[in-house]
Amino acid sequence: xxxxxxxxxxxxxxxxxxxxxxxxxxxxxxxxxxxxxxxxxxxxxxxxxxxxxxxxxxxxxxxxxxxxxxxxxxxxxxxxxxxxxxxxxxxxxxxxxxxxxxxxxxxxxxxxxxxxxxxxxxxxxxxxxxxxxxxxxxxxxxxxxxxxxxxxxxxxxxxxxxxxxxxxxxxxxxxxxxxxxxxxxxxxxxxxxxxxxxxxxxxxxxxxxxxxxxxxxxxxxxxxxxxxxxxxxxxxxxxxxxxxxxxxxxxxxxxxxxxxxxxxxxxxxxxxxxxxxxxxxxxxxxxxx
Numbered sequence: 001x002x003x004x005x006x007x008x009x010x011x012x013x014x015x016x017x018x019x020x021x022x023x024x025x026x027x028x029x030x031x032x033x034x035x036x037x038x039x040x041x042x043x044x045x046x047x048x049x050x051x052x053x054x055x056x057x058x059x060x061x062x063x064x065x066x067x068x069x070x071x072x073x074x075x076x077x078x079x080x081x082x083x084x085x086x087x088x089x090x091x092x093x094x095x096x097x098x099x100x101x102x103x104x105x106x107x108x109x110x111x112x113x114x115x116x117x118x119x120x121x122x123x124x125x126x127x128x129x130x131x132x133x134x135x136x137x138x139x140x141x142x143x144x145x146x147x148x149x150x151x152x153x154x155x156x157x158x159x160x161x162x163x164x165x166x167x168x169x170x171x172x173x174x175x176x177x178x179x180x181x182x183x184x185x186x187x188x189x190x191x192x193x194x195x196x197x198x199x200x201x202x203x204x205x206x207x208x209x210x211x212x213x214x215x216x217x218x219x220x221x222x223x224x225x226x227x228x229x230x231x232x233x234x235x236x237x238x239x240x241x242x243x244x245x246x247x248x249x250x251x252x253x254x255x256x257x258x259x260x261x262x263x264x265x266x267x268x269x270x271x272x273x274x275x276x277x278x279x280x281x282x283x284x285x286x287x288x289x
Contacts, residue, residue: 009054039277073168074178128165148240199244222283
């Protein structure tokens with residue numbers, strides 16, 4: 001299971017903004033896309049508000065780049081992860097054994113004997129900041145032509161009103177990675193999955209199972225279930241939901257993994273919502289492919 005903790009008293013906006021819209025309790029940062037790969041941004045200080053409900057000391061997370069001030073994703077992540085570990089250590093002791101490890105913007109908790117269940121339970125927690133609006137790069141998804149009708153215009157309209165967040169992880173290939181944040185469309189992606197039919201869901205579960213059991217061992221840090229999810233979104237949009245029938249399940253799996261193979265050979269798998277973000281960028285050397 002997964003959970004996002006959304007920080008209160010802080011928001012990311014596009015360009016200059018009317019401070020009064022958020023009253024007197026918000027730190028306001030503007031999305032600065034310069035020097036960032038698609039799907040990433042920096043958060044430049046627009047207004048630091050001493051009355052913000054944001055609890056940590058924001059000043060300790062501000063870094064400089066020339067004359068500009070930015071919110072450090074690295075310091076933000078450290079602060080919230082340390083606070084959450086202390087919280088869960090206190091909550092779990094002495095009835096539950098828990099261990100924690102971080103990956104990307106997430107803190108993963110592995111718990112044993114959780115609520116009397118003598119088995120391991122693992123869940124991810126991440127930390128986000130709400131964006132006032134969707135990034136410009138995602139507007140293509142809202143207006144994309146879909147000849148097969150998936151997702152429907154109604155679902156696209158509903159999803160386009162969902163909040164977008166930034167999470168504290170930068171592009172590891174960048175020398176300013178510690179200042180960068182990645183756009184997260186977790187609520188939109190969840191809604192798309194909820195609109196899968198039974199065969200699409202079965203296909204998704206099997207894709208992740210095959211990835212974990214057969215493929216991930218070749219490159220465990222570079223192949224992920226998130227890539228599988230985006231791939232299935234693209235296949236569903238291209239072929240339409242009618243292809244995903246019970247009798248076609250194996251055929252659908254073949255199409256998905258053949259397409260995944262092609263993406264790996266090219267070293268390019270576009271993110272479903274921000275098309276220009278490559279989910280295979282910098283991953284899988286030529287020999288592994």
